[in-house]
């Protein structure tokens with residue numbers, strides 16, 4: 185760790201306040217170029233503790249920057265991990281209020297709920313497949329607090345990987361009814377197809393993203409508990425949205441997830 189506890193707490197307050205007040209900030213590594221990966225996750229942990237301290241429940245874990253399309257879009261090569269809170273969940277078909285957001289983008293994500301715990305190191309796709317209870321389609325609305333989505337990996341980890349809103353819809357399926365690698369996803373904005381991909385776009389297999397999450401947590405002495413909701417990361421690049429847009433994502437064998445931006 186390169187930052188002291190006061191600085192970590194102050195940066196967490198700075199980033200969470202930007203989220204809750206919907207205003208952008210410059211990336212924190214501009215001021216703290218020496219901060220390390222542990223500092224970045226420690227700031228994210230403080231943001232999580234602040235939310236939980238106010239009574240917000242942490243309702244899921246997220247993997248980000250897991251598809252080659254997203255890595256290319258953002259110019260990075262490493263997945264990142266974060267969490268989602270109860271107030272971030274939006275009902276399928278609902279209006280999402282853009283006034284509460286800075287510059288939202290949507291991502292189609294294959295999500296799962298686990299039935300047993302997963303613990304790294306050494307977690308692999310087979311262990312993850314055995315631990316998945318069911319698969320459910322989702323859309324994440326990311327909203328980096330950094331001006332123009334300009335950040336580096338440490339800054340974005342501290343900013344809880346741009347987590348903002350998410351919508352779960354469609355239908356859930358048992359994992360043995362699906363081939364997660366060939367599962368097709370078509371993302372439409374205002375009736376036009378704007379992106380499409382298959383599950384294998386996510387690290388070759390969406391379960392590989394969950395294994396990476398378990399190994400990341402394992403290195404910090406933590407695990408993925410049974411019953412966890414996990415978002416495996418956008419299968420395509422993220423698509424910018426604004427008030428008036430409608431988004432419809434068709435997931436092969438899993439139905440459609442739809443929302444409007446108001």
Ligand code: 0L1
Nearest residue numbers: 248249326328340345346
């Ligand atoms: O969920 C994600 O893939 C977001 C990761 C953070 C980077 C971004 O804001 O695009």
Ligand code: MG
Nearest residue numbers: 291324417418
């Ligand atoms: Mg995402």
